[in-house]
Amino acid sequence: MxxxxxxxxxxxxxxxxxxxxxxxxxxxxxxxxxxxxxxxxxxxxxxxxxxxxxxxxxxxxxxxxxxxxxxxxxxxxxxxxxxxxxxxxxxxxxxxxxxxxxxxxxxxxxxxxxxxxxxxxxxxxxxxxxxxxxxxxxxxxxxxxxxxxxxxxxxxxxxxxxxxxxxxxxxxxxxxxxxxxxxxxxxxxxxxxxxxxxxxxxxxxxxxxxxxxxxxxxxxxxxxxxxxxxxxxxxxxxxxSIQEIVARRRAVHAMYRRELDGESGVTLQHFDARVMPVLWALALKLDPGAFPQGRDRVIDQMRELDVECRPGFYAASQQPIYDSLALPVCEDLARNVISLPTFPDLTEELVHTICQGLRKLKR
Structure with a gap:
């Protein structure tokens, strides 16, 4: 896994x-x-x-x-x-x-x-x-x-x-x-x-x-x-070791970008030109047309492929402990965002395996 x-x-x-x-x-x-x-x-x-x-x-x-x-x-x-x-x-x-x-x-x-x-x-x-x-x-x-x-x-x-x-x-x-x-x-x-x-x-x-x-x-x-x-x-x-950690996380980010930039059915999180990011998690938004089974089922299917993924955050407006008006953008992201394995020791081969697994699940 x-x-x-x-x-x-x-x-x-x-x-x-x-x-x-x-x-x-x-x-x-x-x-x-x-x-x-x-x-x-x-x-x-x-x-x-x-x-x-x-x-x-x-x-x-x-x-x-x-x-x-x-x-x-x-x-x-x-x-x-x-x-x-x-x-x-x-x-x-x-x-x-x-x-x-x-x-x-x-x-x-x-x-x-x-x-x-x-x-x-x-x-x-x-x-x-x-x-x-x-x-x-x-x-x-x-x-x-x-x-x-x-x-x-x-x-x-x-x-x-x-x-x-x-x-x-x-x-x-x-x-x-x-x-x-x-x-x-x-x-x-x-x-x-x-x-x-x-x-x-x-x-x-x-x-x-x-x-x-x-x-x-x-x-x-x-x-x-x-x-x-x-x-x-x-x-x-x-x-x-912070500089090595930062360099490795940025390298993992670059690996995912090479794999997924322009990939149909997924939208990567956008980074403003003024941001120099150090990725915590590679997150992307699934297109329901390409993944009609839904994000949660995709997570289950990725686990069957020995890849652990996580859902995006639930919108505040969906959670019973909060008093919130409707938040359509947040709710859309909550339904469709998935985050993929992200840690400094990931190799190019593993990133490719993860992305190939995701591609297999597209309809």
């Missing part, structure tokens, strides 16, 4: 984790500080706070911005909906907007009508390795004085106009899940250029305490969203 994703490990991960174990620093420790420092250097940002997972990163971003009861948070209707779920848990209301039918990212033209006096944040979710139109989004956000939280869980190291995604808005949040660009098993990061926001993230990350000020003194009600030294050790090793 060709898996949909798997982490790429380089050997230093085991050595660094053993080093952390031998040091007996297994909760907090020096690898945590090192990972934050290395992340800042890699992304060229002044502040980075490592956390327990990407969802915790979003939660801390909202808390740092003061998102709370009766506030509104604007999110795209086609995406992994951690950003919406955390808004609800903060007492806010997610306001879903359409995505661009070509890029599948938040449509900036939908923002003006969605912003209200209650809007506390706009959350562009950079989907599948793509980057939202940050120039247009930030233009609207700045005109309204609204913070922008970039969810970069799927697009670490992707660039917008030569700048790292996640470093352009008010706050950027990252995931280090096993399927992501780098992994610590579970983990994440919050980055910002604002020292006050960074301090608030760190405060809420650790029970509302800042130990450099005073031990066991709670300045705010907070969580324990800290990452362990063991996990951070793995992250440090991964980050040392």
């Amino acid at each position: 060709i898996p949909w994703a798997k982490p790429t490990l380089f050997g230093k991960e085991e050595r660094y984790v053993q080093e952390a174990l031998r040091s007996t620093w297994i909760s907090g420790g020096p690898f945590v500080d090192r990972l934050e420092k290395d992340f800042c250097e890699t992304l060229q940002v002044p502040f980075a706070a490592v956390v327990s997972n990407g969802t915790a990163a979003l939660h801390l971003a909202y808390l740092a911005l003061g998102v709370g009861h009766q506030d509104e948070v604007i999110v795209p209707g086609f995406a992994y909906q951690a950003a919406a779920n955390i808004a609800i848990l903060c007492g806010a209301r997610p306001v879903f907007v359409e995505v661009d039918p070509a890029t599948w990212c938040l449509d900036p033209s939908a923002l003006e009508s969605a912003i209200t006096p209650r809007t506390r944040a706009i959350v562009p979710i950079h989907t599948y390795g793509n980057v939202c139109d940050l120039t247009a989004i930030l233009s609207v956000a700045r005109s309204r004085g609204t913070p922008v939280v970039e969810d970069v869980s799927e697009s670490m190291m992707s660039e917008w106009e030569g700048r790292q995604a996640g470093t352009i808005g008010t706050i950027g949040t990252y995931s280090f899940h096993a399927t992501k660009t780098i992994t610590t098993g579970e983990g994440g990061m919050v980055v910002t250029r604002d020292p006050e926001l960074d301090q608030r993230v760190r405060l809420f990350r650790s029970h509302g305490m800042l130990r450099e000020r005073r031990y066991y003194w709670h300045e705010a009600p907070g969580h324990n969203f800290r990452l362990t030294n063991l996990q951070a050790a793995m992250g440090c090793a991964q980050l040392e």
